[in-house]
Amino acid sequence: MSTGQRRRVDPKKWAGVYYYESETQKFQGKPDVCYYISYYAGPKRRMDKVGWKSEGYGPEVAAELRGERVRQNRHGNEVKTSKEIRLEKAKKEQTIDEIAKLYFEAKADEKWRRIDRNRYQKDVSPYVGRKRVSDISQGDIDRIQKELVGKQPATVWAVLEILRRLINYGVSKKVSPPLAFSIIMPDVDNERTEYLNPDELKRFRKVLSTWKNQEAVRMLQLAMFTGMRRGEVFRLEEAHLDFHFGLITLNKPKGGRTATIPMNPIARDMLKSQLNWKQEQGTTSSYVFPGKFDGERTDCSAVDNIKKAAKLPKQFRIFHGLRHHFAVILANSGQFTLDLIAELLTHKDVKTTKKYSKFLQETMQNRGKLAAEIINSEMSTIKLS
Numbered sequence: 001m002s003t004g005q006r007r008r009v010d011p012k013k014w015a016g017v018y019y020y021e022s023e024t025q026k027f028q029g030k031p032d033v034c035y036y037i038s039y040y041a042g043p044k045r046r047m048d049k050v051g052w053k054s055e056g057y058g059p060e061v062a063a064e065l066r067g068e069r070v071r072q073n074r075h076g077n078e079v080k081t082s083k084e085i086r087l088e089k090a091k092k093e094q095t096i097d098e099i100a101k102l103y104f105e106a107k108a109d110e111k112w113r114r115i116d117r118n119r120y121q122k123d124v125s126p127y128v129g130r131k132r133v134s135d136i137s138q139g140d141i142d143r144i145q146k147e148l149v150g151k152q153p154a155t156v157w158a159v160l161e162i163l164r165r166l167i168n169y170g171v172s173k174k175v176s177p178p179l180a181f182s183i184i185m186p187d188v189d190n191e192r193t194e195y196l197n198p199d200e201l202k203r204f205r206k207v208l209s210t211w212k213n214q215e216a217v218r219m220l221q222l223a224m225f226t227g228m229r230r231g232e233v234f235r236l237e238e239a240h241l242d243f244h245f246g247l248i249t250l251n252k253p254k255g256g257r258t259a260t261i262p263m264n265p266i267a268r269d270m271l272k273s274q275l276n277w278k279q280e281q282g283t284t285s286s287y288v289f290p291g292k293f294d295g296e297r298t299d300c301s302a303v304d305n306i307k308k309a310a311k312l313p314k315q316f317r318i319f320h321g322l323r324h325h326f327a328v329i330l331a332n333s334g335q336f337t338l339d340l341i342a343e344l345l346t347h348k349d350v351k352t353t354k355k356y357s358k359f360l361q362e363t364m365q366n367r368g369k370l371a372a373e374i375i376n377s378e379m380s381t382i383k384l385s
Contacts, residue, residue, distance in 0.1 A: 006036055014063040027054035035059060037066035041073055056139025093177065097129040099170040116162055123148065123159045133167055133176045141183055153186045160185055194321035195328040200312055207310040215277065216302035218270045219289055223319050225266045227326035227345050229253070230319035234297040236288040241271060250346060259346040
């Protein structure tokens with residue numbers, strides 16, 4: 001990369017701001033531009049690098065930075081160069097790549113870790129990976145979104161969500177400050193509410209009744225009859241089961257806070273069958289559905305085979321879909337409000353449950369008919385003179 005000859009941008013508009021064009025680095029089909037500022041620190045004149053246009057820097061940012069340095073010098077304060085500031089930040093603040101390394105190591109047991117890490121390496125790291133949070137600008141976010149033009153809104157949302165999650169993780173671990181601005185997330189209107197139609201449910205139940213690996217069957221039935229998430233089923237330990245009061249404690253549920261759900265009679269029978277099976281196998285694992293070496297389960301290939309044998313739709317996510325099916329059936333029954341469904345699903349915000357409101361239409365129709373009958377009955381008692 002050539003260092004080129006520095007030239008003034010516009011001395012009347014941006015005093016002390018210089019630039020040069022790279023001979024090898026391109027941005028948006030043109031030579032990339034690097035900006036510098038000239039100012040005095042005491043009696044000494046400095047020429048300080050600000051950054052590249054491809055990094056989101058422009059003459060306006062450079063001029064603002066120069067103005068700050070000039071004011072510091074005028075009031076007798078120590079004026080630090082960009083290099084000195086970067087070195088100080090390096091001691092206090094980690095880069096996005098460094099935060100990502102800590103984050104994905106901490107989430108090593110999560111199934112989605114590989115998908116998110118691949119997405120991060122492809123769509124986030126090339127643009128902000130070497131930057132520290134305090135150096136990220138709106139221009140960086142715009143660049144990421146520009147590279148995703150043509151992708152589904154959900155994909156763009158997922159990429160930005162990874163970056164936002166990493167920044168929040170860095171703040172929580174005290175290795176990074178919060179972002180100075182909010183990342184505006186794209187609207188996503190393609191959320192699927194998965195459930196089984198009568199034919200699919202019939203095939204599914206038939207496969208479950210004859211499947212050899214009944215442990216996998218019990219896992220799926222537990223998800224279907226309680227609405228438990230996949231990770232909640234895998235993390236379930238015997239100590240989390242209260243058969244006396246009929247409660248199931250969810251360990252590390254989504255949202256972080258420990259929650260409890262009712263142990264209905266069907267779930268009770270399934271859980272007791274599973275514990276009896278464990279005893280017959282001679283396992284001493286604390287987990288209800290133990291994984292490799294009696295540790296916490298991280299996957300179950302049998303459930304995918306069950307899905308295939310039942311000829312369920314390819315897009316039906318077996319555990320997640322059964323959770324949706326649980327909620328849809330409750331909503332459609334007319335005996336559960338959205339608030340009650342939210343409690344059973346352990347949603348922290350009832351807004352998350354609103355997607356099931358469309359399945360309350362039959363209930364609303366029936367209530368509307370009942371309201372009309374009541375009003376009509378009341379009116380019929382009034383004698384017309």
